[in-house]
Amino acid sequence: MQRFYLLFIAIFTLVSTHAQEANYDENLVPDFVLPPLFQVGNEKTTVDYWESERRPQLFEMLENEMFGTGPSDLQTSFILNKVERVFEGKALRKEVTLQISKGGKTHDIGLLIYLPSDKSSAPLFLGLNFYGNHTIHSDPGISIHHSWVANKEEFEIHANRATEESRGVRVHRWPVEMILEAGYGLATIYYGDIDPDFDDGFENGVHALVDEEDKVNTTSLATWAWGMSRALDYFEQDPSIDGEKVIAIGHSRLGKAALWAGASDQRFAMVVSNDSGCGGAALSRRRFGETVARINTVFPHWFSPNFKKYNDKEEDLPFDQHTLAAMIAPRPLYIASADEDQWADPKGEFLSGYYASEVYELYDLTGMATDEQPAINTPNIEGKIGYHIRTGGHDLTQYDWEQFIAFADKHLKE
Numbered sequence: 001m002q003r004f005y006l007l008f009i010a011i012f013t014l015v016s017t018h019a020q021e022a023n024y025d026e027n028l029v030p031d032f033v034l035p036p037l038f039q040v041g042n043e044k045t046t047v048d049y050w051e052s053e054r055r056p057q058l059f060e061m062l063e064n065e066m067f068g069t070g071p072s073d074l075q076t077s078f079i080l081n082k083v084e085r086v087f088e089g090k091a092l093r094k095e096v097t098l099q100i101s102k103g104g105k106t107h108d109i110g111l112l113i114y115l116p117s118d119k120s121s122a123p124l125f126l127g128l129n130f131y132g133n134h135t136i137h138s139d140p141g142i143s144i145h146h147s148w149v150a151n152k153e154e155f156e157i158h159a160n161r162a163t164e165e166s167r168g169v170r171v172h173r174w175p176v177e178m179i180l181e182a183g184y185g186l187a188t189i190y191y192g193d194i195d196p197d198f199d200d201g202f203e204n205g206v207h208a209l210v211d212e213e214d215k216v217n218t219t220s221l222a223t224w225a226w227g228m229s230r231a232l233d234y235f236e237q238d239p240s241i242d243g244e245k246v247i248a249i250g251h252s253r254l255g256k257a258a259l260w261a262g263a264s265d266q267r268f269a270m271v272v273s274n275d276s277g278c279g280g281a282a283l284s285r286r287r288f289g290e291t292v293a294r295i296n297t298v299f300p301h302w303f304s305p306n307f308k309k310y311n312d313k314e315e316d317l318p319f320d321q322h323t324l325a326a327m328i329a330p331r332p333l334y335i336a337s338a339d340e341d342q343w344a345d346p347k348g349e350f351l352s353g354y355y356a357s358e359v360y361e362l363y364d365l366t367g368m369a370t371d372e373q374p375a376i377n378t379p380n381i382e383g384k385i386g387y388h389i390r391t392g393g394h395d396l397t398q399y400d401w402e403q404f405i406a407f408a409d410k411h412l413k414e
């Protein structure tokens with residue numbers, strides 16, 4: 001009897017969490033106090049204190065309670081498969097396999113790179129993609145991956161496999177030629193090549209090589225970020241790429257991954273979060289749009305099991321997403337929102353950058369150069385934390401890229 005009762009409670013909780021309407025009313029945002037970035041009453045707020053004590057402490061909290069960990073004892077080797085001149089000689093396309101191995105088992109991750117031909121050592125944007133490297137451009141030379149992929153009627157992706165039909169279906173998100181003309185390279189990996197995005201108990205992708213006992217706090221987000229770091233390992237040893245100017249970029253869930261990549265690997269020189277929302281740039285305590293309970297219910301594999309403790313209890317979090325933004329300091333950070341993307345809470349995305357600014361100030365740098373959320377289509381790139389909110393919906397557009405490039409030109413390139 002008691003069993004049935006518990007089952008009933010469990011089902012009821014699940015259904016009511018799902019049914020809970022998202023809040024889009026600013027007046028209903030609860031009052032909240034953000035956990036301080038520096039310990040209260042601590043006099044030693046110096047760069048040294050931040051770097052040697054406080055940052056590691058906060059990082060550990062974020063890792064244990066939210067983002068979890070990626071694999072730790074796998075080997076990576078690089079196989080350069082193909083190098084070709086493309087776009088009438090204006091660019092070089094490289095395909096590299098990141099071959100991950102352990103105990104005789106291997107797993108391949110496909111890395112696609114475009115570099116401007118007229119540069120000897122190019123700064124570069126690295127971003128994961130949702131459906132396959134071949135979807136970012138109509139270039140017929142891009143290889144098609146063999147990993148599991150979510151079905152999508154519109155892209156003619158059926159039976160969880162990518163085919164020729166989906167070549168170039170996501171070109172609007174990746175203005176490759178424009179990026180190259182601006183003097184940057186662009187590299188991408190299909191995120192499912194690292195870890196397929198479903199709740200599979202971490203059996204597939206690179207996790208097939210990981211021992212069970214090492215999966216205790218494994219998450220998909222930390223594993224995607226880990227994959228970005230393996231690409232960076234490659235960039236560091238390719239002389240045609242400036243390994244000290246690699247920008248981690250991502251949209252939506254992959255924006256969350258880019259933020260975590262920048263937090264967990266300080267070799268990334270700059271980070272761009274596009275519409276990353278809940279679990280990304282947006283402050284959790286605002287409970288505006290997507291909430292912690294909702295994200296943990298629908299995507300249980302993204303975050304640590306510990307993060308579920310904070311379902312409907314955001315006020316108990318020992319940090320908030322400004323802490324994540326502060327992990328990027330003193331490096332340039334760009335946060336982008338879209339006005340129709342209320343699910344991702346544009347204001348909450350702005351505020352985490354705003355509140356992270358005090359760490360930039362320790363370095364005598366301006367973080368967010370304004371204390372008010374900039375007006376629509378009016379980017380602010382003055383400080384080391386840039387921000388814009390554009391018109392339109394949840395997407396990664398040419399407009400967004402134009403701002404990322406302008407921001408990188410100002411804060412990274414010179």
Ligand code: GTR
Nearest residue numbers: 251252253254277278290295
């Ligand atoms: C949504 C999710 C968001 C965001 C988005 C995406 O369903 O609620 O947090 O990550 O997916 O990645 O497109």
